[in-house]
Ligand SMILES: Nc1ncnc2c1ncn2[C@@H]1O[C@H](COP(=O)(O)OP(=O)(O)O)[C@@H](O)[C@H]1O
């Protein structure tokens with residue numbers, strides 16, 4: 105059996121932020137792959153470079169070293185579309201016009217844009233709110249618009265940066281199930297950043313655990329919890345065991361990151 | 376009718392208190408409690424206002440003031456928004472112009488009258504340019520501020536979805552700075568009115584400011600009040616009109632009323 | 635950049651590219667400024683304008699803040715007073731000058747009150763805005779922690795409104811300066827505004843520009859100084875425009 109070409113290939117990628125005073129190594133020789141149709145979750149403590157990795161994949165940031173390849177299967181489609189953490193909608197555009205924004209920039213005709221917006225808004229359950237402005241929507245609804253905007257441009261790979269982090273617990277749970285439904289319907293390749301292990305276990309095919317500063321791949325865990333997956337998976341013993349394993353490792357990383365943030369104790373140091 | 380009744384009930388104090396005040400003023404002037412020479416009765420003022428309107432005096436002066444404000448505001452708005460946008464977009468320009476603007480801006484605009492008079496033909500043009508000075512700076516400042524306060528994440532998202540160059544400008548940077556630009560336009564219009572009245576007092580024989588000053592000099596107190604009323608009305612209409620226009624044109628801005 | 639502009643002006647004037655009669659060289663103006671500030675009329679005029687400004691500001695600040703706070707706290711009072719404030723706020727206060735002149739006579743009280751009126755309404759509007767746009771959760775927190783009545787006012791409402799009040803005072807001071815200089819230009823026979831007017835009429839341009847520059851420096855000092863003071867005193871506040 106020939107090994108399939110990975111949809112997303114990240115090879116030895118490093119990112120250094122140079123500011124005039126100091127330089128920060130945000131990503132240190134990261135390597136990972138996502139297969140076509142895979143739901144890949146990236147987990148790590150705050151500051152481990154998760155957003156940086158997504159921004160490199162999205163082409164918003166150039167890596168300092170290494171290679172990024174995204175396999176293009178549909179000519180004319182954009183390589184990536186990102187769902188941003190703070191939704192990042194254009195406040196002066198209605199929901200519909202936010203969803204069609206990317207298509208508009210690519211010169212897609214009006215009729216097709218409208219049809220596509222209708223389809224995507226139906227998929228995220230916002231048909232009735234097409235003419236609303238973002239400020240008239242709740243946090244969960246705004247995030248759905250962000251998802252519809254990304255889906256509307258029909259990207260090769262869907263990138264999501266903690267899209268549910270700002271939502272309340274109930275809304276988040278509902279959105280997680282919706283994401284699973286949409287992903288099952290569209291079969292997109294997804295790279296999904298979250299700081300919630302539970303979320304990664306519910307959604308992902310594999311989990312990439314990043315270490316804290318500099319961001320390195322600590323380990324990659326396959327999630328063998330079956331599909332289709334729903335909230336009831338949380339009751340299964342396999343879920344509990346995997347959560348325990350990854351959490352033990354993640355806790356180490358978090359503790360290490362916090363210790364570094366605290367730095368050497370100034371009272372101690374002077375004594 | 377029912378809705379009007381409810382509106383009236385809710386706003387009874389707002390509608391009632393000016394009426395009560397006018398009534399009290401009328402009564403106090405009539406009974407001599409207030410000196411009628413200084414505080415003529417509202418009803419007398421109304422009569423004088425009607426006379427000024429009927430013989431055309433008022434319209435001539437009002438027209439002159441409005442034309443000046445119109446030109447000055449247009450000048451300040453076009454230059455202010457244009458230069459403000461450029462300063463918001465290009466750092467070098469901003470850093471070059473900021474110190475110059477910071478020095479000139481706090482100077483009360485009436486003082487520019489002599490200076491402007493040296494630079495452009497004195498008369499109408501000098502009046503218009505002087506009126507435009509402070510408005511220009513205000514509008515340029517708020518426009519620059521408007522460009523700079525746009526959420527960087529929103530700009531990044533727009534770029535990610537393919538908005539570049541001119542398209543980024545028209546679809547993101549311009550609409551993003553519009554609320555701030557409107558605030559500047561409103562402030563600028565208010566300042567234009569202040570300056571035009573002051574300039575008209577000093578250097579012209581036409582315009583509401585000139586009419587006000589003339590009425591004082593020949594001690595036509597009722598005409599003074601009538602003119603003041605018209606100036607106040609112009610101020611209120613311009614100010615609240617632009618606010619209403621903003622609410623209409625920028626429906627995505629939530630708190631127009633609070634700005 | 636300002637230095638470059640001044641140098642350009644200096645050259646243009648010296649080489650008579652622009653008429654030195656209307657645009658004397660900055661160094662000439664500077665010499666006049668230094669000369670007249672200590673010995674001549676400039677220093678005196680500056681003091682007069684400053685005194686008027688201080689008085690006008692004091693007269694506007696205290697009642698303005700009080701009225702704004704009262705309107706913010708008492709709904710019925712606000713409903714009664716707001717129409718007047720909304721009507722008078724956009725009116726150029728310089729238009730009040732002739733009324734004050736006939737009622738009070740030509741003199742300092744009329745001049746100063748015109749400046750005070752300019753500042754007053756701005757201060758009222760800003761203060762009211764500060765109370766009204768305050769986060770209602772703060773009130774609830776205050777209640778929860780046992781602040782009621784006067785305590786609630788002193789410990790929660792006033793501090794919450796303070797940044798807006800300070801902004802109002804700053805803007806008010808600027809407006810008072812504008813109004814007073816205009817009054818001096820138009821009606822008073824003293825002060826920096828009058829000095830600009832007189833030297834304009836006599837076409838003694840170096841003196842005119844010197845007074846002009848002094849007003850500019852005063853304005854710059856006041857706006858910058860108050861901004862710095864605000865940043866210093868209200869350090870919890872975010873940068874505001
Ligand atoms: N534009 C930037 N300039 C400088 N440092 C940055 C920049 N963006 C991120 N960083 C730094 O890079 C590291 C990783 O950031 P980020 O990717 O946002 O982490 P995460 O999303 O995992 O919380 C952090 O230490 C952060 O401070």
Ligand SMILES: [Mg+2]
Pocket residue numbers: 154155156
């Ligand atoms: Mg992040």
